[in-house]
Amino acid sequence: MLKGIVTVLQIGVLSSALLILLGLCLQPFRPGGFSAERLVTFPQTLNQVWAEISSYFGPQAVITLGLLLLVTTPVLRVGVSLLGFARERNRKFVVITSLVLLILLLSLLLVSQGQRAGYVSDIHHLHFSFLVLALIFAGSICAGLLGALVGLGGGVLIVPLLTLVFGLPIHFAIGASIISVIATSSGAAVAYVRDQVTNVKLGMFLELATTTGAVSGAFLAGLLAPATLSIVFGVILLLSSLPILFKLGEEIPKDVQNDRLASWLDLAGSYPDRRSGRTISYHVTRTPIGLAMMYVAGVISGLLGIGSGEFKVLALDTLMHLPMKVSSTTSNFMIGVTAAASAGIYFSRGDIPPLLAGPVALGILLGALLGARLLMHMSNKALRLVFLPVIALAALEMVLHGLGLGL
Numbered sequence: 001m002l003k004g005i006v007t008v009l010q011i012g013v014l015s016s017a018l019l020i021l022l023g024l025c026l027q028p029f030r031p032g033g034f035s036a037e038r039l040v041t042f043p044q045t046l047n048q049v050w051a052e053i054s055s056y057f058g059p060q061a062v063i064t065l066g067l068l069l070l071v072t073t074p075v076l077r078v079g080v081s082l083l084g085f086a087r088e089r090n091r092k093f094v095v096i097t098s099l100v101l102l103i104l105l106l107s108l109l110l111v112s113q114g115q116r117a118g119y120v121s122d123i124h125h126l127h128f129s130f131l132v133l134a135l136i137f138a139g140s141i142c143a144g145l146l147g148a149l150v151g152l153g154g155g156v157l158i159v160p161l162l163t164l165v166f167g168l169p170i171h172f173a174i175g176a177s178i179i180s181v182i183a184t185s186s187g188a189a190v191a192y193v194r195d196q197v198t199n200v201k202l203g204m205f206l207e208l209a210t211t212t213g214a215v216s217g218a219f220l221a222g223l224l225a226p227a228t229l230s231i232v233f234g235v236i237l238l239l240s241s242l243p244i245l246f247k248l249g250e251e252i253p254k255d256v257q258n259d260r261l262a263s264w265l266d267l268a269g270s271y272p273d274r275r276s277g278r279t280i281s282y283h284v285t286r287t288p289i290g291l292a293m294m295y296v297a298g299v300i301s302g303l304l305g306i307g308s309g310e311f312k313v314l315a316l317d318t319l320m321h322l323p324m325k326v327s328s329t330t331s332n333f334m335i336g337v338t339a340a341a342s343a344g345i346y347f348s349r350g351d352i353p354p355l356l357a358g359p360v361a362l363g364i365l366l367g368a369l370l371g372a373r374l375l376m377h378m379s380n381k382a383l384r385l386v387f388l389p390v391i392a393l394a395a396l397e398m399v400l401h402g403l404g405l406g407l
Contacts, residue, residue: 001084002193002200008080009190012073017365019066020358024133026059027355034133034355036126044350063354067179070361071343073186074336075104081204092265097204103211104341128355132166137359139165143180144367148188149375150387151331152309152394158360160397168356175351176360178339181309183361185336187368192329195376197271199326202284203333205265206294210312210334213298214341220299227402233300234398237310241391244318244384251380252280253321261287271326274376282323290320294334301338309335310394313387324380324387 032038042060043049049065052058078101085093143157158180162173192198258268262284270281293315297308309331316327346352375383 001081001088002196004080004084005077005200006190006194008076009073009186009193012069012076013186013190013365016066016070016073017362019069020063020362023059023061023063023066023354024358024362026057026062028130030059034128034130036128039126039128039353039355042350042354044347060354063358067352067354067357067361068347070179070186071182071340071347074182074340075101077186077189078104078204078207078337081200093201093204096208100204100207100211100337103208103215104337106215127167133355133359136162136166136356137363140180140360140363141367141370144184144187144364144369145371145374146367146386146390147180147184147309147364148332148368148371149328149378149383150309150390151313151328151335152184152390158364162356171349171351172353172356175346175349175353176357178343178346179352179357179361180364181339182336182343183364184368185332185334185339187365188329188332188372189336191369191372191376192332195272197325197376198329198333199267199269199284199322200333201265202267202269203330205267206291206312206330207334207337209291209294210298210301210338211341213295214301214338215298216295217299217301227404230398230402232402234395234402237314237391237398238395241314241388241395244314244388244391252323253282256283256285256321258283259285259287269326271323273325275379280323282326283321285321286319290315293319298338301342308338310391314391317384324383325375325378328375328383328387 027034027038030038038060043052043058043064049061049068052061053065078097082094082097082101085097139161140158143161146152146157158177159170159173162168162176163170189198193200262268265287267284267287268282270279272278273280294312297311297315300311301308312331312334313327316322316330317324320327322330343352
């Protein structure tokens with residue numbers, strides 16, 4: 001099964017990257033090139049994409065096709081996992097994975113009913129060129145590397161980079177952030193699953209809660225005040241990270257035993273640690289509480305349009321007492337599915353311009369691959385030292401966004 005997951009991730013990532021790169025290479029030879037006008041004028045429906053590709057091989061339509069392929073990659077990964085569990089005759093996880101796939105497909109169907117926001121009418125304040133595109137690509141590499149290391153989606157850096165540095169509209173930045181989450185998850189998961197660091201069973205089980213939470217958040221988004229929620233969750237995130245301070249010196253959790261649910265689902269695992277040169281075995285505890293936290297993380301993702309990987313890593317590391325490497329890689333494994341559940345509405349609203357999301361996706365994919373290689377040679381302590389300032393930045397970003405300051 002692991003080989004099948006790796007294969008579908010590799011094919012999805014490579015195919016989408018080639019299509020995005022092809023479209024970006026063709027764009028300079030079309031009228032407008034990399035101008036602000038071209039940035040905000042692009043195909044927003046499947047019919048428009050197909051029409052532009054079939055009539056004159058439109059570069060932005062090609063890029064959009066690559067982005068759509070990237071978004072569907074996590075969905076295909078769940079489907080391949082279902083087939084793998086069926087071949088293994090693992091009835092428990094056949095049921096669990098079927099439910100995840102059903103919830104994911106339902107959420108994609110529901111969010112696709114969103115109304116399009118339309119094109120940006122005022123483009124005079126926008127500054128977009130090949131140089132800006134190159135700088136965004138470079139910044140995305142850094143975001144992808146960091147996201148792959150600590151199990152986040154890269155949006156913590158992408159959103160402020162696009163809005164504060166380049167002055168792009170916030171809805172474009174959030175749309176690109178969703179793409180960055182999926183790209184980080186798909187790109188890094190290739191190495192993490194292949195090297196058997198990700199706990200696939202645990203990730204699939206917890207995706208039951210994250211996908212359900214994402215659907216719930218989408219429904220609640222119109223009823224609750226996002227600004228207030230952003231402040232509350234930012235404060236909670238900051239407070240929740242405090243226990244990590246007391247675990248900075250911990251390399252491997254000690255005296256952890258499987259709870260009943262973890263034993264019943266056979267969630268315990270092991271991974272080859274290249275840094276120490278030995279195989280690390282671990283157990284899973286407080287599984288019901290972890291499942292509840294994943295639902296909350298999914299709700300946050302649906303409400304605020306973020307990957308919520310921070311909450312996932314905190315739950316896995318501090319509540320369920322997994323090694324930090326397993327927490328980071330398993331969170332990374334899940335965030336792509338959570339983001340894919342809400343990506344449809346961003347496409348339908350016209351919030352994902354190809355000329356912006358394209359270089360972000362390519363940069364994130366490259367950074368995620370580099371980060372995945374680097375993680376295998378780092379200690380769990382070093383990962384926590386990287387994770388803490390990122391958590392502080394994410395919490396600050398959420399609070400400022402809620403207060404209407406900065407983001």
